[in-house]
Amino acid sequence: MNILLLDVYPDVDYRISKDQNGGYGTANNYGKTIFTTLLKKLVNKSIDFPPLYSVQVLGELKSVNHVIEYAKIIPKNLDPYDFIIITSSIVCHETEIEAIKLLKKFNKTIFAIGPFVTSNPEKYIDAGAKVIRGEPEMFFHKFNLSKKEIDNLPNSIENLKVIDINDLADPGWEIIFKKYTPKHKFLGNEPAVNINASRGCPYSCFNYCVYPLQQGRKLRLKDPEKILNEIRNLKKKFGVINYIFRDPVFSIDRKHTIKLLNKIIEANLEIKICIETHLKNIDDELANYLKEAGVKLIYVGIESAVEGVRKDSKRHSEANDKQIEKINYLEKIGIKVKAMYILGLPTDSKESFSKTLDYAQKVNSSYAQFSVFTPYPGTPIYKDYKDKITTKKFEDFTQWQLVFDHPNFSKKDIDNIMSSAYRKYYLNPKWLIKYFKDKLFLK
Ligand code: SF4
Known part of the structure:
Protein backbone atom coordinates (compact mmCIF):
# COMPACT_ATOMS: atom_id res chain seq x y z
CA MET A 1 0.00 0.00 0.00
CA ASN A 2 1.03 3.64 -0.41
CA ILE A 3 0.97 5.43 2.92
CA LEU A 4 1.71 8.97 4.05
CA LEU A 5 2.89 9.72 7.59
CA LEU A 6 2.03 13.32 8.29
CA ASP A 7 3.71 15.20 11.15
CA VAL A 8 2.30 18.75 11.12
CA TYR A 9 3.45 21.78 13.13
CA PRO A 10 2.05 25.30 13.61
CA ASP A 11 4.02 28.12 12.00
CA VAL A 12 5.84 29.57 15.03
CA ASP A 13 9.30 30.99 15.75
CA TYR A 14 10.18 28.61 18.58
CA ARG A 15 11.19 24.98 18.60
CA ILE A 16 8.46 22.37 18.96
CA SER A 17 9.29 18.79 19.76
CA LYS A 18 6.56 16.16 19.65
CA ASP A 19 8.98 13.58 20.99
CA GLN A 20 9.63 15.20 24.33
CA ASN A 21 7.43 15.16 27.36
CA GLY A 22 6.42 11.54 26.81
CA GLY A 23 5.19 12.27 23.29
CA TYR A 24 2.77 15.03 24.35
CA GLY A 25 5.45 17.45 23.19
CA THR A 26 7.03 20.67 24.38
CA ALA A 27 7.23 24.08 22.71
CA ASN A 28 10.20 26.18 23.80
CA ASN A 29 8.45 29.50 23.96
CA TYR A 30 10.56 31.01 26.73
CA GLY A 31 9.06 34.51 26.58
CA LYS A 32 9.34 37.84 24.85
CA THR A 33 12.26 39.59 26.53
CA ILE A 34 15.46 40.16 24.53
CA PHE A 35 17.29 37.46 26.43
CA THR A 36 14.56 34.80 26.18
CA THR A 37 14.04 35.62 22.49
CA LEU A 38 17.73 34.98 21.81
CA LEU A 39 17.57 31.74 23.77
CA LYS A 40 14.44 30.69 21.86
CA LYS A 41 16.21 31.30 18.54
CA LEU A 42 19.33 29.41 19.62
CA VAL A 43 17.31 26.34 20.65
CA ASN A 44 15.12 26.54 17.53
CA LYS A 45 18.05 26.34 15.17
CA SER A 46 19.97 23.78 17.22
CA ILE A 47 17.60 20.89 17.90
CA ASP A 48 15.16 19.06 15.64
CA PHE A 49 14.15 15.42 15.63
CA PRO A 50 10.84 13.64 14.90
CA PRO A 51 8.74 11.71 17.42
CA LEU A 52 10.43 8.36 17.86
CA TYR A 53 7.15 6.40 17.80
CA SER A 54 6.53 7.75 14.28
CA VAL A 55 9.98 6.65 13.08
CA GLN A 56 9.24 3.23 14.54
CA VAL A 57 5.92 3.11 12.64
CA LEU A 58 7.77 3.98 9.41
CA GLY A 59 10.15 1.10 10.08
CA GLU A 60 7.32 -1.34 10.77
CA LEU A 61 5.48 -0.48 7.55
CA LYS A 62 8.63 -0.52 5.45
CA SER A 63 9.65 -3.91 6.83
CA VAL A 64 6.53 -5.45 5.27
CA ASN A 65 7.06 -3.68 1.94
CA HIS A 66 4.55 -0.86 2.12
CA VAL A 67 5.61 2.30 0.30
CA ILE A 68 5.67 5.05 2.90
CA GLU A 69 6.52 8.75 2.89
CA TYR A 70 7.04 11.24 5.71
CA ALA A 71 5.92 14.88 5.42
CA LYS A 72 5.64 17.91 7.70
CA ILE A 73 3.21 19.70 5.39
CA ILE A 74 0.22 18.30 3.50
CA PRO A 75 1.30 17.36 -0.05
CA LYS A 76 -0.62 18.98 -2.93
CA ASN A 77 -1.47 15.64 -4.49
CA LEU A 78 -3.00 13.11 -2.12
CA ASP A 79 -4.15 10.70 -4.86
CA PRO A 80 -1.27 8.23 -4.48
CA TYR A 81 -1.99 7.45 -0.82
CA ASP A 82 -4.24 4.60 0.29
CA PHE A 83 -4.37 6.06 3.77
CA ILE A 84 -2.72 8.69 5.92
CA ILE A 85 -1.28 8.46 9.42
CA ILE A 86 -1.07 11.65 11.46
CA THR A 87 1.00 12.12 14.62
CA SER A 88 -0.74 13.63 17.64
CA SER A 89 0.52 15.90 20.39
CA ILE A 90 -0.76 18.51 22.81
CA VAL A 91 1.58 21.21 21.45
CA CYS A 92 0.29 20.97 17.86
CA HIS A 93 -3.21 19.78 18.70
CA GLU A 94 -5.31 22.43 16.91
CA THR A 95 -3.03 22.30 13.84
CA GLU A 96 -3.44 18.51 13.70
CA ILE A 97 -7.24 18.80 13.96
CA GLU A 98 -7.31 21.35 11.11
CA ALA A 99 -5.14 19.02 9.00
CA ILE A 100 -7.50 16.08 9.61
CA LYS A 101 -10.53 18.17 8.64
CA LEU A 102 -8.82 19.24 5.44
CA LEU A 103 -7.75 15.69 4.56
CA LYS A 104 -11.28 14.42 5.13
CA LYS A 105 -12.44 16.66 2.26
CA PHE A 106 -10.33 14.42 0.01
CA ASN A 107 -12.10 11.37 1.35
CA LYS A 108 -9.01 9.85 2.89
CA THR A 109 -8.82 7.34 5.72
CA ILE A 110 -6.74 8.91 8.46
CA PHE A 111 -5.24 7.20 11.48
CA ALA A 112 -4.24 9.45 14.39
CA ILE A 113 -1.46 7.95 16.51
CA GLY A 114 0.63 8.71 19.57
CA PRO A 115 0.34 9.13 23.34
CA PHE A 116 -1.78 12.29 23.22
CA VAL A 117 -4.53 10.79 21.08
CA THR A 118 -4.39 7.65 23.22
CA SER A 119 -5.48 9.64 26.27
CA ASN A 120 -7.51 12.32 24.43
CA PRO A 121 -9.18 10.71 21.41
CA GLU A 122 -12.48 12.65 21.20
CA LYS A 123 -11.49 15.70 19.13
CA TYR A 124 -9.52 13.58 16.65
CA ILE A 125 -12.51 11.26 16.16
CA ASP A 126 -14.87 14.23 15.79
CA ALA A 127 -12.58 15.68 13.11
CA GLY A 128 -12.83 12.44 11.15
CA ALA A 129 -9.81 10.33 12.12
CA LYS A 130 -9.70 6.77 13.34
CA VAL A 131 -7.61 6.78 16.49
CA ILE A 132 -5.19 4.06 17.45
CA ARG A 133 -4.93 3.90 21.21
CA GLY A 134 -1.71 2.46 22.62
CA GLU A 135 1.74 2.14 21.06
CA PRO A 136 1.14 2.55 17.30
CA GLU A 137 4.21 0.53 16.30
CA MET A 138 2.53 -2.53 17.84
CA PHE A 139 -0.60 -1.93 15.73
CA PHE A 140 1.41 -1.51 12.51
CA HIS A 141 3.75 -4.44 13.24
CA LYS A 142 3.45 -6.80 10.24
CA PHE A 143 0.49 -4.69 9.06
CA ASN A 144 -1.45 -6.55 6.35
CA LEU A 145 -5.07 -5.35 6.47
CA SER A 146 -6.88 -4.90 3.16
CA LYS A 147 -8.56 -1.59 2.25
CA LYS A 148 -11.93 -3.12 3.08
CA GLU A 149 -10.73 -4.28 6.50
CA ILE A 150 -9.30 -0.81 7.17
CA ASP A 151 -12.62 0.83 6.26
CA ASN A 152 -14.43 -1.51 8.63
CA LEU A 153 -12.24 -0.63 11.62
CA PRO A 154 -14.05 1.32 14.37
CA ASN A 155 -13.19 4.98 14.97
CA SER A 156 -11.52 4.18 18.28
CA ILE A 157 -9.13 1.25 17.97
CA GLU A 158 -7.81 -0.19 21.19
CA ASN A 159 -4.55 -1.80 20.21
CA LEU A 160 -4.32 -5.03 22.14
CA LYS A 161 -1.31 -6.50 20.34
CA VAL A 162 1.62 -6.97 22.71
CA ILE A 163 4.92 -7.31 20.88
CA ASP A 164 8.25 -7.66 22.64
CA ILE A 165 10.20 -4.46 21.87
CA ASN A 166 13.07 -6.68 20.74
CA ASP A 167 10.89 -8.12 17.99
CA LEU A 168 10.06 -4.74 16.45
CA ALA A 169 11.57 -3.70 13.12
CA ASP A 170 14.44 -1.20 12.95
CA PRO A 171 13.14 2.39 13.03
CA GLY A 172 12.59 3.83 9.52
CA TRP A 173 15.26 6.54 9.62
CA GLU A 174 15.99 6.30 5.87
CA ILE A 175 12.51 7.75 5.23
CA ILE A 176 13.17 10.69 7.57
CA PHE A 177 16.64 11.37 6.12
CA LYS A 178 15.06 11.68 2.65
CA LYS A 179 13.20 14.73 3.99
CA TYR A 180 15.59 16.37 6.46
CA ASN A 416 8.14 37.63 34.64
CA ILE A 417 9.68 35.07 37.00
CA MET A 418 10.51 32.77 34.09
CA SER A 419 12.29 35.46 32.07
CA SER A 420 14.15 36.69 35.10
CA ALA A 421 15.18 33.13 36.08
CA TYR A 422 16.83 32.56 32.68
CA ARG A 423 18.52 35.96 32.75
CA LYS A 424 19.78 35.58 36.32
CA TYR A 425 21.04 32.08 35.64
CA TYR A 426 22.88 32.62 32.38
CA LEU A 427 24.21 36.09 33.26
CA ASN A 428 25.40 35.01 36.69
CA PRO A 429 29.20 35.73 36.90
CA LYS A 430 29.81 32.27 38.38
CA TRP A 431 28.14 30.64 35.33
CA LEU A 432 29.87 32.97 32.84
CA ILE A 433 33.30 32.20 34.31
CA LYS A 434 32.62 28.48 34.03
CA TYR A 435 31.33 28.88 30.45
CA PHE A 436 34.39 30.84 29.24
CA LYS A 437 36.77 28.50 31.06
CA ASP A 438 35.14 25.56 29.24
CA LYS A 439 35.43 27.38 25.89
CA LEU A 440 39.06 28.24 26.55
CA PHE A 441 40.04 24.68 27.40
CA LEU A 442 37.62 23.29 24.79
CA LYS A 443 36.04 20.96 27.32
S1 SF4 B 1 7.43 9.25 36.21
FE1 SF4 B 1 8.09 10.78 34.69
S2 SF4 B 1 9.10 12.42 35.89
FE2 SF4 B 1 8.96 10.60 37.19
S3 SF4 B 1 10.98 9.60 36.87
FE3 SF4 B 1 9.46 8.63 35.46
S4 SF4 B 1 9.73 9.77 33.55
FE4 SF4 B 1 10.69 11.00 35.15
Missing part, protein backbone atom coordinates in the same frame (compact mmCIF):
# COMPACT_ATOMS: atom_id res chain seq x y z
CA THR A 181 18.59 15.74 8.67
CA PRO A 182 17.71 15.57 12.38
CA LYS A 183 20.06 17.54 14.63
CA HIS A 184 21.10 18.22 18.20
CA LYS A 185 23.83 20.83 17.96
CA PHE A 186 24.54 20.76 21.70
CA LEU A 187 26.04 17.35 20.96
CA GLY A 188 27.69 18.27 17.66
CA ASN A 189 27.07 19.45 14.10
CA GLU A 190 26.78 15.95 12.65
CA PRO A 191 23.33 14.30 12.22
CA ALA A 192 21.61 13.28 15.46
CA VAL A 193 18.90 10.71 16.04
CA ASN A 194 16.70 9.79 18.97
CA ILE A 195 16.83 6.18 20.12
CA ASN A 196 15.82 4.20 23.18
CA ALA A 197 17.24 1.43 25.33
CA SER A 198 14.14 0.93 27.46
CA ARG A 199 10.50 1.91 27.77
CA GLY A 200 8.33 2.49 30.82
CA CYS A 201 8.85 4.21 34.16
CA PRO A 202 7.59 2.82 37.48
CA TYR A 203 8.36 5.93 39.59
CA SER A 204 5.72 7.66 41.69
CA CYS A 205 5.91 11.02 39.87
CA PHE A 206 3.66 9.43 37.21
CA ASN A 207 1.10 11.49 39.12
CA TYR A 208 1.92 14.50 36.91
CA CYS A 209 4.19 12.97 34.25
CA VAL A 210 3.02 11.79 30.83
CA TYR A 211 5.80 9.28 30.05
CA PRO A 212 3.96 6.36 31.70
CA LEU A 213 0.85 7.22 29.61
CA GLN A 214 2.85 6.46 26.49
CA GLN A 215 4.93 3.56 27.68
CA GLY A 216 3.30 2.19 30.82
CA ARG A 217 4.79 1.83 34.29
CA LYS A 218 6.35 -1.55 33.62
CA LEU A 219 9.98 -1.38 32.57
CA ARG A 220 10.80 -3.05 29.23
CA LEU A 221 14.43 -3.40 28.20
CA LYS A 222 15.87 -3.50 24.70
CA ASP A 223 18.61 -6.00 23.98
CA PRO A 224 21.96 -4.12 23.96
CA GLU A 225 23.00 -6.05 20.84
CA LYS A 226 19.91 -4.76 18.97
CA ILE A 227 20.72 -1.19 20.05
CA LEU A 228 24.31 -1.61 18.90
CA ASN A 229 23.16 -2.85 15.49
CA GLU A 230 20.85 0.17 15.11
CA ILE A 231 23.76 2.49 15.93
CA ARG A 232 26.18 0.71 13.58
CA ASN A 233 23.66 0.92 10.70
CA LEU A 234 22.88 4.58 11.30
CA LYS A 235 26.57 5.45 11.49
CA LYS A 236 27.34 3.56 8.31
CA LYS A 237 24.35 4.79 6.25
CA PHE A 238 23.98 8.40 7.41
CA GLY A 239 27.14 9.20 9.38
CA VAL A 240 25.12 9.58 12.59
CA ILE A 241 27.43 9.97 15.57
CA ASN A 242 25.06 11.86 17.89
CA TYR A 243 22.49 9.76 19.77
CA ILE A 244 19.78 11.12 22.04
CA PHE A 245 18.56 8.29 24.27
CA ARG A 246 14.90 9.04 24.95
CA ASP A 247 14.37 6.50 27.75
CA PRO A 248 12.36 8.15 30.54
CA VAL A 249 15.15 7.16 32.97
CA PHE A 250 18.19 5.91 31.08
CA SER A 251 20.03 4.20 33.96
CA ILE A 252 16.95 2.77 35.67
CA ASP A 253 18.23 -0.82 35.41
CA ARG A 254 21.88 -0.63 36.38
CA LYS A 255 22.80 -4.12 35.13
CA HIS A 256 21.25 -3.50 31.70
CA THR A 257 22.81 -0.02 31.47
CA ILE A 258 26.30 -1.29 32.26
CA LYS A 259 25.91 -4.13 29.76
CA LEU A 260 24.93 -1.63 27.05
CA LEU A 261 27.69 0.82 27.95
CA ASN A 262 30.28 -1.97 27.95
CA LYS A 263 29.15 -3.02 24.48
CA ILE A 264 29.44 0.55 23.19
CA ILE A 265 32.89 0.90 24.77
CA GLU A 266 34.13 -2.43 23.36
CA ALA A 267 32.80 -1.59 19.87
CA ASN A 268 34.84 1.65 19.95
CA LEU A 269 32.07 3.46 18.09
CA GLU A 270 33.28 6.99 18.84
CA ILE A 271 29.77 8.32 19.20
CA LYS A 272 28.39 11.18 21.28
CA ILE A 273 25.45 10.46 23.54
CA CYS A 274 22.82 12.46 25.39
CA ILE A 275 20.69 10.78 28.06
CA GLU A 276 17.98 11.75 30.52
CA THR A 277 18.04 10.11 33.92
CA HIS A 278 17.31 10.43 37.61
CA LEU A 279 20.23 11.40 39.86
CA LYS A 280 19.18 8.61 42.25
CA ASN A 281 20.40 6.15 39.62
CA ILE A 282 23.87 7.58 39.16
CA ASP A 283 26.99 7.06 41.23
CA ASP A 284 30.67 7.72 40.48
CA GLU A 285 31.23 4.24 39.05
CA LEU A 286 28.32 4.53 36.62
CA ALA A 287 29.33 8.09 35.77
CA ASN A 288 32.75 6.79 34.69
CA TYR A 289 31.12 4.14 32.46
CA LEU A 290 28.89 6.81 30.91
CA LYS A 291 31.90 9.01 30.20
CA GLU A 292 33.87 6.17 28.63
CA ALA A 293 30.95 5.19 26.37
CA GLY A 294 30.70 8.73 24.96
CA VAL A 295 27.97 10.37 27.06
CA LYS A 296 28.50 14.13 26.66
CA LEU A 297 25.25 15.49 28.01
CA ILE A 298 22.84 14.39 30.76
CA TYR A 299 19.42 15.87 31.50
CA VAL A 300 18.33 15.52 35.11
CA GLY A 301 15.10 16.66 36.73
CA ILE A 302 15.60 18.61 39.96
CA GLU A 303 12.11 20.16 39.82
CA SER A 304 12.23 22.16 43.08
CA ALA A 305 14.85 22.79 45.75
CA VAL A 306 12.17 22.73 48.42
CA GLU A 307 11.48 19.34 49.91
CA GLY A 308 7.82 20.10 50.79
CA VAL A 309 7.02 21.24 47.22
CA ARG A 310 8.59 18.09 45.78
CA LYS A 311 6.87 15.82 48.27
CA ASP A 312 3.46 17.32 47.57
CA SER A 313 3.81 16.46 43.88
CA LYS A 314 5.06 12.94 44.79
CA ARG A 315 8.55 13.58 43.49
CA HIS A 316 11.25 11.63 45.33
CA SER A 317 14.71 13.07 44.95
CA GLU A 318 18.03 12.85 46.67
CA ALA A 319 19.02 15.41 49.31
CA ASN A 320 20.02 18.75 47.79
CA ASP A 321 23.69 18.44 48.82
CA LYS A 322 23.92 14.97 47.33
CA GLN A 323 22.48 16.24 44.03
CA ILE A 324 25.15 18.96 43.88
CA GLU A 325 27.88 16.43 44.67
CA LYS A 326 26.74 14.15 41.82
CA ILE A 327 26.37 16.94 39.28
CA ASN A 328 29.80 18.31 40.21
CA TYR A 329 31.35 14.90 39.67
CA LEU A 330 29.70 14.46 36.25
CA GLU A 331 30.87 17.87 35.10
CA LYS A 332 34.36 17.31 36.54
CA ILE A 333 34.83 14.21 34.39
CA GLY A 334 33.61 16.10 31.29
CA ILE A 335 29.89 15.29 31.09
CA LYS A 336 27.73 18.40 30.77
CA VAL A 337 24.54 18.47 32.80
CA LYS A 338 21.27 20.16 31.99
CA ALA A 339 19.41 20.51 35.29
CA MET A 340 15.67 20.96 34.89
CA TYR A 341 13.57 22.99 37.32
CA ILE A 342 9.82 23.51 37.45
CA LEU A 343 8.17 26.79 38.35
CA GLY A 344 4.62 26.73 39.70
CA LEU A 345 4.36 23.19 41.08
CA PRO A 346 1.06 22.89 43.01
CA THR A 347 2.41 24.24 46.31
CA ASP A 348 5.20 26.37 44.85
CA SER A 349 5.21 30.06 45.77
CA LYS A 350 7.37 33.10 44.95
CA GLU A 351 9.42 32.38 48.09
CA SER A 352 9.93 28.68 47.35
CA PHE A 353 10.82 29.33 43.70
CA SER A 354 13.32 31.96 44.79
CA LYS A 355 14.97 29.21 46.88
CA THR A 356 14.95 26.96 43.80
CA LEU A 357 16.66 29.65 41.73
CA ASP A 358 19.30 30.19 44.44
CA TYR A 359 19.86 26.47 44.50
CA ALA A 360 20.13 26.32 40.68
CA GLN A 361 22.84 28.96 40.86
CA LYS A 362 24.63 26.95 43.52
CA VAL A 363 24.42 23.83 41.33
CA ASN A 364 25.74 25.95 38.40
CA SER A 365 25.38 23.15 35.85
CA SER A 366 26.39 23.79 32.22
CA TYR A 367 22.74 24.22 31.28
CA ALA A 368 19.60 24.91 33.26
CA GLN A 369 16.02 24.69 32.10
CA PHE A 370 13.15 26.39 33.90
CA SER A 371 9.73 25.27 32.75
CA VAL A 372 6.23 25.83 34.10
CA PHE A 373 4.24 23.14 35.86
CA THR A 374 1.51 21.98 33.48
CA PRO A 375 -1.29 19.59 34.48
CA TYR A 376 -1.72 17.29 31.47
CA PRO A 377 -5.05 15.72 30.51
CA GLY A 378 -4.64 11.99 30.99
CA THR A 379 -2.39 12.17 34.07
CA PRO A 380 -3.85 11.36 37.52
CA ILE A 381 -3.23 14.91 38.80
CA TYR A 382 -5.38 16.41 35.99
CA LYS A 383 -8.60 15.63 37.84
CA ASP A 384 -7.64 18.32 40.39
CA TYR A 385 -7.15 20.89 37.61
CA LYS A 386 -9.64 20.24 34.87
CA ASP A 387 -11.98 22.91 36.23
CA LYS A 388 -9.17 25.41 36.75
CA ILE A 389 -7.78 25.48 33.20
CA THR A 390 -7.60 29.06 31.95
CA THR A 391 -6.84 28.51 28.25
CA LYS A 392 -9.03 27.18 25.46
CA LYS A 393 -6.18 25.95 23.27
CA PHE A 394 -4.16 22.81 23.93
CA GLU A 395 -1.37 24.39 21.88
CA ASP A 396 -0.89 26.76 24.84
CA PHE A 397 0.24 23.77 26.93
CA THR A 398 3.80 24.56 25.84
CA GLN A 399 5.33 23.90 29.29
CA TRP A 400 6.45 27.55 29.32
CA GLN A 401 3.23 29.30 30.22
CA LEU A 402 0.70 29.02 33.03
CA VAL A 403 -2.46 27.28 31.83
CA PHE A 404 -4.40 27.05 35.09
CA ASP A 405 -5.51 29.14 37.98
CA HIS A 406 -2.59 28.83 40.43
CA PRO A 407 -3.20 29.87 44.06
CA ASN A 408 0.17 31.64 44.33
CA PHE A 409 0.97 32.98 40.86
CA SER A 410 -0.79 34.95 38.13
CA LYS A 411 0.06 34.35 34.47
CA LYS A 412 2.02 37.61 34.47
CA ASP A 413 3.96 36.54 37.60
CA ILE A 414 4.97 33.34 35.86
CA ASP A 415 6.06 35.14 32.66
